[in-house]
């Protein structure tokens with residue numbers, strides 16, 4: 001499809017699901033104004049259109065007669081310029097927002113935390129600057145059981161497909177609750193420290209802060225994120241030690257702190273016994289398995305006394321068995337829904353022809 005969306009063609013008041021990704025549509029502002037008339041839209045996938053246009057920032061797009069039923073809004077890969085538009089903050093039913101692979105500048109908007117149903121944000125591969133506002137750590141669905149329970153978990157009218165990496169087959173999501181609660185901020189220019197308030201995001205499954213300029217230490221509070229399955233902090237300037245408390249994250253199956261400036265002994269036990277050297281590369285100060293430096297004795301860190309090490313090893317065996325059991329149960333139920341924790345991803349592209 002090329003050209004502009006015409007008012008006559010989409011005057012469809014009952015339309016609930018529209019996916020027209022990967023076309024050559026132009027005039028995003030015009031398109032959004034027209035589509036706003038489809039008041040029953042719950043899923044709108046416009047990814048990979050409108051190349052290099054300004055992101056529509058007309059406040060009236062958030063009016064009560066607009067996109068108020070939208071649950072999924074996918075605008076990835078449009079190379080949109082401008083800032084994250086504030087009218088999105090008025091879409092109170094929004095659950096999934098994909099603005100990845102655009103050219104969005106400005107700071108990470110704290111008002112995202114005012115959206116009562118939002119549990120999946122993808123702002124990766126943009127040009128965002130500034131810090132990770134601790135206000136974002138208050139996102140209702142990611143912090144509170146009550147808010148999380150209130151999210152509409154009904155089926156979508158049609159499935160949404162996502163491609164976890166360029167070579168993988170698409171993953172199909174029929175039900176939004178199968179999408180892992182996630183914050184993707186990879187590949188921006190975010191800086192400052194990771195706030196300790198991050199520990200409030202108890203229901204998050206994926207946190208990807210890789211390829212930014214975050215500095216300071218990894219907050220101990222991350223160990224409060226007990227549902228975490230993927231944590232990617234790679235390619236930042238984080239320093240200090242990897243908190244030993246992270247080994248208490250029993251669902252963590254993907255972990256990377258590659259290319260930072262971390263030091264000291266890599267925690268052992270728990271899921272840490274499953275991570276390979278690739279999770280830790282590019283941190284010359286790290287020592288202990290799985291690095292080739294078996295101990296930290298040469299470094300300026302104070303060496304641990306043998307009895308302590310022995311105790312840790314002993315405990316980790318019991319933990320491993322326990323984790324194996326938990327994993328058996330979890331994946332037995334969980335794998336039917338088939339979500340992926342793969343590393344590379346591209347925008348939500350909606351329905352795809354096979």
Ligand SMILES: *[C@@H]1O[C@H](CO)[C@@H](O)[C@H](O)[C@H]1NC(C)=O
Pocket residue numbers: 004027029030031033
């Ligand atoms: C974009 O669409 C709107 C609404 O249809 C229209 O008013 C406007 O003239 C269009 N802009 C361009 C550059 O064609």
Ligand SMILES: *[C@@H]1O[C@H](CO)[C@@H](O)[C@H](O)[C@H]1NC(C)=O
Pocket residue numbers: 125126187211
């Ligand atoms: C980051 O984004 C830029 C374009 O904005 C792209 O060229 C680059 O490959 C991306 N880097 C990674 C590691 O994805």
Ligand SMILES: *[C@@H]1O[C@H](CO)[C@@H](O)[C@H](O)[C@H]1NC(C)=O
Pocket residue numbers: 167
């Ligand atoms: C994609 O898969 C093909 C065939 O399985 C393989 O030859 C190729 O190297 C893969 N490409 C990447 C980027 O992984």
Ligand SMILES: *[C@@H]1O[C@H](CO)[C@@H](O)[C@H](O)[C@H]1NC(C)=O
Pocket residue numbers: 196197198199200221224
């Ligand atoms: C982390 O969990 C502990 C125990 O549940 C709690 O006391 C503490 O306040 C939590 N920290 C944060 C930052 O949520």
